[in-house]
Amino acid sequence: MKRFIGFVKKEFYHIFRDKRSMFILFGMPIAQILLFGFAITNEINNVNIAILDQSKDSETHKIINKISASAYFHIEQEITNEAQIESVFKKGKVKAVLVFEKGFIKNLQTQKQAKVQVITDATDPNIANTITNYVNAILQNHTQEINKANKATYQIQTQTQLYYNPELKSVFTFVPGVMTIILMLVSAMMTSISITREKELGTMEILLVSPIKPFQVILGKVFPYIFLSVINATVILVLGFFVFKMPIEGSLILLALESILFIISALSLGILISTITDSQQTAMMISLMGLMLPVILLSGFIFPISSMPYPLQVISNIIPAKWFIIIIKAILLKGASIDIIWKETLILIGMTVFFIALSIKKYKIRLE
Incomplete structure (x- = not known):
């Protein structure tokens, strides 16, 4: 029994002296759990988006500020016309463009509804879907707030357009x-x-x-x-x-x-x-x-x-x-x-x- 215990001790000494064995035993599990824990996520954070505000009224400013204040999106740039959308997407940094229609607040007050177009880069279908869902959630929250404050039934509708992969093929x-x-x-x-x-x-x-x-x-x-x-x-x-x-x-x-x-x-x-x-x-x-x-x-x-x-x-x-x-x-x-x-x-x-x-x-x- 003493020989066996001595043999086991010797093996422990060999393992502890071998830096590569120690790294495999303890370093790799720690590295893997950290990588998998932080990298694997279906959520999005700080996604770069662009804004095309064709109305530039107080209501669109409130919505843009709310989107900017969220942890989900970062407003990378503001564009002035629809012709810029293609070039913005091709550069690869911006993943979505939000387009506010002309006369946004006027349509909201007179017709009880206004439209926001959500254009996404669908080269990654999962991210495109998630972006659309997050934007919809923010707009719905904003609609509930203004309806509660004004005791009205305003609606902000979203129209979705997908670039490069309209069928969302994975x-x-x-x-x-x-x-x-x-x-x-x-x-x-x-x-x-x-x-x-x-x-x-x-x-x-x-x-x-x-x-x-x-x-x-x-x-x-x-x-x-x-x-x-x-x-x-x-x-x-x-x-x-x-x-x-x-x-x-x-x-x-x-x-x-x-x-x-x-x-x-x-x-x-x-x-x-x-x-x-x-x-x-x-x-x-x-x-x-x-x-x-x-x-x-x-x-x-x-x-x-x-x-x-x-x-x-x-x-x-x-x-x-x-x-x-x-x-x-x-x-x-x-x-x-x-x-x-x-x-x-x-x-x-x-x-x-x-x-x-x-x-x-x-x-x-x-x-x-």
Whole structure:
């Protein structure tokens, strides 16, 4: 019995001395419960909207102030005509536009009813529905208040219009999201084991004594996977278009270039993981556990980033998948050109350069 107790103590000591085991045992559960607890929500908060007030009377001002004071919406801008609605949506920051009809207060007083048009960006059907429901709730509350104060039966009616996805097909959200997740995870996993495989097979010595420079090794590892990932992306788009009727409103050339950029970014991240790990098992674990949850939860694929706590919103900015989902949705559903998505494109380019540069640096350190 004493031998058994001594053996158990030894195992405890081994576990406590192994930082990776401690992280898996205690760090991962804490990280997962925090991510799932804060990121997974069907509610919306601080959603950017635009206002088109064609009446500009005291009643519309009261409604706008009430909407602005709520925690659900943030009035990003006020537009002056309906022609601006399309351009506002294409930029991707605004998720809804509220249009107040001309003579709003006059119609309310004379006809006992007035109209507010709720125009939503339906590229994400769930968010579009939630926005409409929240606006309706605020308007109903305001109607009850003015009816109680004036002992009248005023009505504020809402008219809903959906941009880009009028049928609210969820597949319009899932095809871009699934494509992003597959390219990110598969590309990173494939390359994360490339250099570690050389170490485990004992062929790293050949690379060490070869005249090949570090950047050539990195590029050589990445290049074959670019071709394979492009085939993956093509298959997903073809299935989405022909099977699920996913529209492709924008330029195919731009879509191809942006997809290749994201693939290179994911592959570069995989190479970076490969250079800082010593075994294929460790590299696979990091690429799976370290990328899967952040990509699914913090990319905006399923849950709106604007509704998450501010620290998670900041962290989401370092997730390449977030920027690619914005890009691919804009091209596929909105027909956006490069002048709309240039910012996201530059961010992906910067991330790719950073990953490659850091991979080369880490590779040099290991050579020394």
